[in-house]
Amino acid sequence: MQIKKRAAAVALLTAATVVLTGCASGSSTSGGGDAAACEPSEGKVDLTFTTWIPGMEDVAAVWNEENPDVQVKVQTGPNGNGGTYQNFFNQLKAGNAPDLGQIEYDALPNFRVQDGLMDLAACEGVLDAKDDFVDWTWGQVNFGEEDAAYAVPQDAGPMAMFYRADLFAANNIAIPTTWEEFAVAAEAVRATGGYITNFSQSDINQFAGFVWQAGGSWFENDGENWTIDLTSPESVKVADYWQDLIDRDLVSTNPPWTDEWNNAYNTGSNWTWNSAAWGANSIASGAPDTAGNWSVALSPQWAAGENAAGNWGGSSTAVFKGSEHPYEAAQFALWLNTSDEALTMLNKSANLYPAAKSGLELPALKEGVEFYGGQAIYDVFAEASDHVSPDFIWGPTMTQVYNDTSDGFKGAVTGSGTLTDALTSAQQSTIDALEAQSIPVTK
């Protein structure tokens, strides 16, 4: 009897939950605004903007001061993969998404596939702004569609090589300009007891940046079907190259962003770091004892005389489907990401490296940086930014891709399997993941 009653209670609870969730998801259709039209709204407009960039309130305050009729309220949270993206999806489902949201480039396709982004092409000034941004960043927000803009580029992470100028000089080792020279230098560095660099086994974005630089791309989309290319020739070339360095114990493999990783740089055991513009601060804070000894050079190249660069990170400002004021939202997004005023503030509060061409000329990005011996390091990144390929495309399930690839990479650095094996298995699991979500895949 007792058991029967309890079972009844559980059944009742389950039924209640089903009913509740059922009626909640019924409302999800209420949110789709008219994407094609983008007209100014009447009267005073209040916009909400969710971002995790610290100091955004101050930037919005400047806008609010200048635009009394369009007031932007900043909301915040953890970074995208830390929960904010999931929140966006929940809110889209519940029909109460913010007007604007920060989305990293590698997460945009996911939102696009789930139909969460508003195409801003019809909004005044958006398509005209295309030339204001570094070319490849625009490619990240229009997914290759000519007259489309699903977000406005915000910041970028063009990659270059941070290196210990003092150690290279003291040991008479030339600064490598090609990956071949890099491997040779790696042996010389290893002979002194150090490692030339650290291979990022768990933050797959660095590896993706290398593939990007090599001219590869992991995904392709013809407007309908996705092609997955984790094992493209460029991708495998990069994997083989690093596998060789790992096999010969010429690079360290500390998990990035850990204390031991910081420590390896702080004690001078690691000599270079191939990273993005925003990484300048990571070294300065992680390796404070090495102040003044670092410099920045363009990344080593696959062929002498080239000047290709990869990209690591960067984000955009998107307008969500369901926003009632896409026009005003688009105007704010443009101002936020192109005006010197806003870009200077964002660079100061959050080290954002602008995606706007004019932003690269900000006075703050022209100064010498003390930690780097007074070198004007951002000039190097500006040059790198010019040579980032516009052809690299992210897929709709990047979190899964990163997790699966890094599982394989972690095995590879401890000697089980190779980086290429990891890519092959991630290729298959990515195809499975897309198919599980009924996203069409070309095989």
Add this chain to the structure above:
Amino acid sequence: MSTLTPTTPAKPARGIRSTEAKAPRAQRESPFARVSAMVVMGVFTIYFLVPIWWLLVAASKNRSQFNSTNPLWFADFSLFENIGNLVAYRDGVYLKWMLNSALYAGGGALVGTIIAGMCGYALAKYNFPGRELIFNVVLGGVLVPATALALPLFLIFSQISLTNTFWSVFLPSLVSPFGVYLSRIYASASVPDELIEAARLDGAGELRTFFTVSVRMMVPALVTVFLFQFVAIWNNFFLPLIMLRDETLFPVTLGLYAWNSQVNQIPVLRDYVLIGALLSIIPLIIIFLLLQRFWRNGLSAGSVK
């Protein structure tokens, strides 16, 4: 909640043994058994305290020493300077978070305890049709983890436009199926029917009987419920993560998590996360020390019956 249940009672239980059970044990048990028990307890104490020790040491260092000095021993002691920086950062947003946590946890636990106490008392002392059914439904609620309810709650709160408000975190915190369960068990064991009868004969209404007579006898159970609720709400992270966008509404757990997720790009936040984490456990320690006496009584009273 489910994760807390096994670990939290361990602390006061340890306290009881070390003070009360010393004398009889020495006579009954061999020295070997005593020593091994002490060793096991010692190992566990170290196991639990080392992370807190590490946190204290790390929070007292400045950033350059953090990576370069012994992680388990102090370098230059700059704890107070660090606290000052934390409190000053972004106009004291950290203090706001602490205050929010105190409101969510303190207010939520207080009101939640009253509700659970009344509910449990009613289930124990009044006979009415469907009583067992209600109790079983509540028991079923104990089995459903709070995390699983967060998303449905978000969708429901969205319907009534209450997301991103104080109430979206506060209201769900008031519910404690475990509290109802404990209150019922305790009330039926420790509040005699004769006493309630006597109060009624003297002319007290039901509410007055409850608050003036029954509550006093249920205090140990209520304190336990309060403690559990307080800790559960204080540590509840997923619900605020899903519900809140406005930084000024964040509890301290969510605020620290948000900072921690940006450490890669804004390295100074790492210091603040460490110090903030250290300060955020102090209220929990204080409330445990203040209330453990009540709680100990509650546990032992329950065990005798």
